[in-house]
Amino acid sequence: MKVTDVRPEESGTGISAVPSDATALAARDPLFQVDRLSLAYPGLRGQPPVSILHDVSFAVDRGQSLTLVGPSGSGKSTLLRCLNRLVEPTQGSIRFKGRELKSLNPLELRRRAGLVLQTPVLFEGTVRDNLRMQPAAARADVSEPRLQHALVEVGLDAEFLDRDGTTLSGGEKQRVTIARALLGDPEALLLDEPTAALDPPNATLVVEAIAALRQSRGLTIVAVTHQPDLIRHLGGCLLYLVKGQVQAYECIDGRAHTITDVRLQAFLAGESPQGGR
């Protein structure tokens, strides 16, 4: 199966990386549509350019989730950052709600598609200070009830507002950064290994918070993760990348594991020769 051969225009389904037997899951209302995306960084000091992504196509339906998996260095995090235009692809196109990414204000786009990083970044000050860390131009509602609600949404008490950021555990910090992203009223969350830096109990809390948010807000989620727990909670589709190329694309149907691609199966079972990270 060479999934990148199927392009949206040709398949007419609006979801490109889906093999023909999966057209039942075709996106009717894609939030992200990625078409033949390639990215290479210019070589420094006379070195040849470094290819990071090559001819990647996929689509994510509104309210659905997509998990990017693959060995480290396969370009997953870079691909994720192309979606909110933190990184500029060299070729191909990305559409957000049908509009070419380059035609959108990148600062506005980044609030519509909030990014959650592997290592939570909290700025100096209290949790309240951190939640209020919103660009002035965005005119975000940072009233007290709104801040409290954002905390409750990620499973934290309103009392956390007065806590100093440095006194929080890793899992609490991560949930504060998710709450901070929520204050931008995002339609999508981009998660870059949100649980990788956490111990299992904290990781579970973060996974539960994300799953609950997805339910309550109908968020579209694109995640880079190796956490089987998170993959299971998110459901949806999996895109398997190796060295910047799509190797497999499959969707988990309901609760049953229906992964058929042997490489993807092996990778998820942790049998990949390149390790699980």
Add this chain to the structure above:
Amino acid sequence: MTGVAGVVDLSVWQLGLAVLLVGVLIVISAWQALGLERDLLVGTVRTIVQLYLVGFILASVFAAAQWYWVVLVLVAMMGVATQAAVSRLKKPIPGRYEIAMVAIAVSTTLTLAWVIGVVVRVHPWYEPQYVIPIAGMILGNAMTSAALAGDRLQADLRTRKEEIEAMLALGFSGGDAVRPMVRSAVRAAMIPTVSGMMTVGLVQLPGMMTGQILAGASPLLAIKYQIVVVFMLAVATSVASLLFVRLAISRYMTPAHQLRSYLL
């Protein structure tokens, strides 16, 4: 040099006695196994050759007293300062030569024009006796501060990359995201100048003042010039570091508010 009333001229033999001091140093280096003998020897020869060369060039420029010779010397000095600033960067910055050249040339020209044209009011404006030594002082300081600022900026961008990314992801502009790093780079470059202002004259007499006093000027005249020099260098270092950092950041941040992290 020679010809100034009240200054003891030095004969070649007297210079030789000064070289003896370095001879002592070389012996100490060998005795303490510092391994600096070779460098000391090369440094000694370079000091003598370079300074004699500069002396001859300056003597002929002073004698000719033509504006174009003065400008030519200034341009050459700026070229050397640019090269030196770039070579002091621990890690290369893309476009570093243009950036350093603009930062050094603009800061030096502005400061020099103000001091020569407005403060001291030298006639004619290209009087080499004033223009060249003052330009040399400005350039030396502008060059150091540009390199300091560049190093600090790069180090901060590298170590605080995640913080920048977090800000950008929240929808802040590139300028907002790197503001703390820009600030700390300019501060780092200016701190030596500012702390120098606190102790000037108390710990040691500044070089120019020493030179003027040795040349027979009254200490009260010398300090007036030194005051001008201190303020002039404060301005030159801040303009040079600010310009350098502003220009360098535009290499790291795209118009679409993206950090080119592969350059770090």
